[in-house]
Amino acid sequence: MGVEQKLGNMGVVTTTLETAVNWARTNAMWPMQFGLACCAIEMMSAQAATYDMSRFGMELMRPSPRQSDLMIVAGRVSRKMAPVLRRLYDQMPEPKWVIAMGDCASCGGVFNNYAIVQGVDEVVPVDVYVAGCPPRPEALIHGVVTLFEKVKGEKFEDFVKA
């Protein structure tokens, strides 16, 4: 019990710093609108009324990379778009995570040719891959919850990257 016994009903909780920081990060992670193709429709419907992503803290999708934590790459990335994607990723402030949504972002999908980047992990480092063409909104939410579990497992050494 420790401190709570002495303080009584004062409304004080003790925990570790990692738990507190990770709890804050997961409960209000703002995604960046990066809907490129058909997966964007499923991302929109995941944000809308029936499959609400606001329940998980993603209340709004910021179009600006400077104000977002999470980049959901939804759709196929062409060779012309790849430097733009990298530039937007570099403009996001730390801490930042990337979800590759759909088959085209994970591995090139059905488009195995010269013009489409075969998997967006050739351009940005990806944390969670969500499969599907397009993934259902429930699948995207499952991917988001998986990312939250990954973030909750982050240790103190990851926060302090010298």
Next chain:
Amino acid sequence: MDTRLEKIIKVLQEKASATYEEFRGEVHVFINAGQIVDALTFLRDEHQFSLLSVMTAVDYWPQDNPRFHVIYQLTSLTQNLSIQLRVPVNGNQLKVPTATRVFEVANWREREILDMFGIEFEGHPDPRRILMPEDWEGHPLRKDYPLGYEEPQFTFNFEEIDLRKPYAKE
């Protein structure tokens, strides 16, 4: 073939020494590169073919002479007619005069043909690539361009392909 089209083709045959083929109601008229702009202007002004619906190119490799055909499909909304003009382009002489002064929409279509086939249009106001990145080499829709696919990564060759894949750094 429609009687109005027959009259038009007769005029084109006299003035531009054009040949034509007909297939199931569609008419293809073959015109040389030097006379295409005059033919387009003639069709737009005199016969109300005011819509350039389609402008593409076809590659007939390994046939070298002509290797490409540039295709212009003109539609007349008032007469409900459509005619197709083809310009045969040689394999080592890839220049065609531009149609931007006749039809404004030809601007981006000609940029796409330049990007995908390498056919240059003389007098084009903005000749640069439109679909591929600017520093791309090669013209993808030619028949001798490689498909550019990546070998699929199954479980048995997962590690070998994994070593070759260019992963992003942080």
